[in-house]
Amino acid sequence: MSEAMxxxxxxxxxxxxxxxxxxxxxxxxxxxxxxxxxALMGPSGSGKTTLLNLIGGxxxxxxxxxxxxxxxxxxxxxxxxxxxRSDNVGFVFQGFNLIPVLTALENVMLPLGLTPLSKGEQRKxxxxxxxxxxxxxxxxxxxxxxxxxQEQRVAIARAIATDPKLLLADEPTGDLDRESANSVLExxxxxxxxxxxxxLMVTHDPLAADYASTQIHLxxxxxxxxxxxxxAK
Amino acid sequence: xxxxxxxxxxxxxxRTVLTIGALAIAMFxxxxxxxxxxxxxxxxxxxTVRRLWTxxxxxxxxxxxxxxxxxxxxxxxxxxxxxxxxFGGYFREQKxxxxxxxxxxxxxxxxxxxxxxxxxxxENFVADRNSAFIGKALADKYEWxxxxxxxxxxxxxxxxxxxxWEFEVAAIYEADTPNVDRSTLFFHWDLFEETVKGxxxxxxxxxxxLFKPVEGADLDAVSAQVDALFEGGPMRTLTTTESExxxxxxxxxxxxxxxxxxxxxxxxxxxLLASINTxxxxxREQTNDVGVLKSLGFSxxxxxxxxxxxxxxxxxxxxxxxxxxxxGSESAFRDMLAAQFPGYLVADAxxxxxxxxxxxxxxxAGLMPALHARRLSPVAALRATL
Numbered sequence: 001m002s003e004a005m006x007x008x009x010x011x012x013x014x015x016x017x018x019x020x021x022x023x024x025x026x027x028x029x030x031x032x033x034x035x036x037x038x039a040l041m042g043p044s045g046s047g048k049t050t051l052l053n054l055i056g057g058x059x060x061x062x063x064x065x066x067x068x069x070x071x072x073x074x075x076x077x078x079x080x081x082x083x084x085r086s087d088n089v090g091f092v093f094q095g096f097n098l099i100p101v102l103t104a105l106e107n108v109m110l111p112l113g114l115t116p117l118s119k120g121e122q123r124k125x126x127x128x129x130x131x132x133x134x135x136x137x138x139x140x141x142x143x144x145x146x147x148x149x150q151e152q153r154v155a156i157a158r159a160i161a162t163d164p165k166l167l168l169a170d171e172p173t174g175d176l177d178r179e180s181a182n183s184v185l186e187x188x189x190x191x192x193x194x195x196x197x198x199x200l201m202v203t204h205d206p207l208a209a210d211y212a213s214t215q216i217h218l219x220x221x222x223x224x225x226x227x228x229x230x231x232a233k
Numbered sequence: 234x235x236x237x238x239x240x241x242x243x244x245x246x247x248r249t250v251l252t253i254g255a256l257a258i259a260m261f262x263x264x265x266x267x268x269x270x271x272x273x274x275x276x277x278x279x280x281t282v283r284r285l286w287t288x289x290x291x292x293x294x295x296x297x298x299x300x301x302x303x304x305x306x307x308x309x310x311x312x313x314x315x316x317x318x319x320f321g322g323y324f325r326e327q328k329x330x331x332x333x334x335x336x337x338x339x340x341x342x343x344x345x346x347x348x349x350x351x352x353x354x355x356e357n358f359v360a361d362r363n364s365a366f367i368g369k370a371l372a373d374k375y376e377w378x379x380x381x382x383x384x385x386x387x388x389x390x391x392x393x394x395x396x397x398w399e400f401e402v403a404a405i406y407e408a409d410t411p412n413v414d415r416s417t418l419f420f421h422w423d424l425f426e427e428t429v430k431g432x433x434x435x436x437x438x439x440x441x442x443l444f445k446p447v448e449g450a451d452l453d454a455v456s457a458q459v460d461a462l463f464e465g466g467p468m469r470t471l472t473t474t475e476s477e478x479x480x481x482x483x484x485x486x487x488x489x490x491x492x493x494x495x496x497x498x499x500x501x502x503x504x505l506l507a508s509i510n511t512x513x514x515x516x517r518e519q520t521n522d523v524g525v526l527k528s529l530g531f532s533x534x535x536x537x538x539x540x541x542x543x544x545x546x547x548x549x550x551x552x553x554x555x556x557x558x559x560x561g562s563e564s565a566f567r568d569m570l571a572a573q574f575p576g577y578l579v580a581d582a583x584x585x586x587x588x589x590x591x592x593x594x595x596x597x598a599g600l601m602p603a604l605h606a607r608r609l610s611p612v613a614a615l616r617a618t619l
Contacts (some may be wrong), residue, residue: 034297058528058611086530093615095524101240111529114234158529 090159149180256551264559296438335425353404366405516602524614544599552591
């Protein structure tokens with residue numbers, strides 16, 4: 001049996017809005033195995049993106065325990081958390097979020113600047129990542145010169161450039177047409193099956209969710225249902 | 234990081250170029266105005282010449298009898314006094330205005346021994362009562378050379394037929410010290426007196442007496458002795474050192490150094506606000522990028538550094554251009570302003586001061602957005618919509 005990549009116990013996240021407490025995640029228990037491809041589904045406001053942000057160390061839980069790849073992220077200081085993100089997590093966003101003033105290659109090299117690699121090694125690694133996503137011929141293009149599907153491919157290359165174990169994707173195909181979406185999903189499947197990346201993907205799209213081996217459904221901040229092959233609990 | 238900071242800065246090239254242009258102009262003005270103030274101050278404070286000026290105690294516009302000269306020279310500490318009278322004419326058009334003095338050529342170099350002839354002959358100037366002795370800056374400005382005739386239209390000592398006074402250039406002078414005006418025309422007192430007496434019926438009086446007390450004489454004591462000579466009139470005098478005289482002369486047009494400093498401060502504050510505004514706009518547009526960078530593993534400190542670097546780049550480029558412009562145009566302005574501000578110089582201290590000012594503007598302009606970016610949570614930054 002595979003070891004757990006993510007273990008959440010009693011994970012709770014609340015926000016104060018207009019003097020009222022909003023409980024976005026409510027005592028959530030979840031376990032995600034390393035090497036799995038998970039689709040995180042549920043209605044708007046069910047806590048999908050919040051859970052993704054907590055797992056990625058972008059936000060703090062109000063209470064509960066969250067261990068990612070053996071690290072209790074709540075124990076890390078701000079700079080340790082940043083370094084941990086750089087080493088272990090790759091993010092893919094719905095709006096691609098490429099830096100508009102940089103070329104595709106420069107965007108992919110950005111996270112590599114945080115590693116001890118030399119400039120030449122960074123470039124080589126970024127070119128390899130772009131090759132993996134089939135964007136070698138567009139590496140000198142700026143984001144505005146690329147289609148949505150191409151931008152998302154570059155964003156995925158950036159996410160995997162530092163070779164993280166965990167990929168967190170928030171509606172990665174939300175802004176894409178069907179054809180581009182399928183192409184991106186096939187790429188993510190390939191990253192999961194061939195490179196062993198653990199992928200947690202938030203999506204509203206059942207067709208996208210079908211690419212994942214396991215579908216996790218959230219409702220009102222709680223685990224509502226788990227379906228598919230893997231053993232999210 | 235540096236590359237990203239630089240590229241972010243030029244994400245909106247027109248806005249950035251305009252801000253850089255404004256910064257360049259502002260920093261040029263700061264350097265220029267400081268140099269003007271420095272030139273004024275240098276002319277006064279660096280003047281260690283042991284030369285005394287006697288004028289009336291009433292004002293610079295009043296005159297003294299000619300026989301004061303003998304009385305001043307009667308003091309044992311004074312060998313030779315020289316009469317100076319402001320002529321106040323202009324060359325062809327009123328805008329071509331410069332200093333002209335009627336003086337006694339035989340003794341001018343005794344009190345102005347820092348002058349030296351670069352063209353022509355001083356002996357010819359002394360020998361020819363219709364000749365003039367002019368500064369190098371003046372000669373360069375109007376392309377006058379030895380032998381040329383300069384017609385001057387008088388505004389005070391106007392001839393009855395309105396004809397101009399004419400002087401032939403006999404020699405051109407230069408000086409190594411900043412306190413000497415290189416844009417002055419000197420001409421013969423004798424010619425001046427004879428001509429004025431011819432149409433006014435009486436000899437002109439004297440505006441200022443200049444003299445150098447003998448070595449070792451106490452300047453304050455000599456000044457007091459001179460003024461004591463004329464305590465009973467007909468016109469009381471005020472004798473001061475040359476630097477004090479210059480200080481009073483500058484004071485006649487108001488507190489110019491303070492006014493210049495005030496202007497410079499205004500320019501500084503205006504450009505500081507403009508730079509902060511540009512940086513805040515840039516930072517607002519980069520909010521989402523800040524979220525992306527933090528999600529990629531960039532620490533708060535790195536993001537802070539990125540925003541601060543942008544402010545420093547912006548101000549460094551603009552300020553650097555301004556300082557380079559000021560330094561590059563130094564010789565042109567020195568020639569152009571030779572009459573009003575002899576010794577105009579963009580000093581090293583001015584350049585260093587302007588560079589420090591540029592750095593300070595960059596830091597302040599970059600600090601606000603940098604602190605904001607540092608504090609911003611990645612989730613809030615990623616949610617930001619513009």
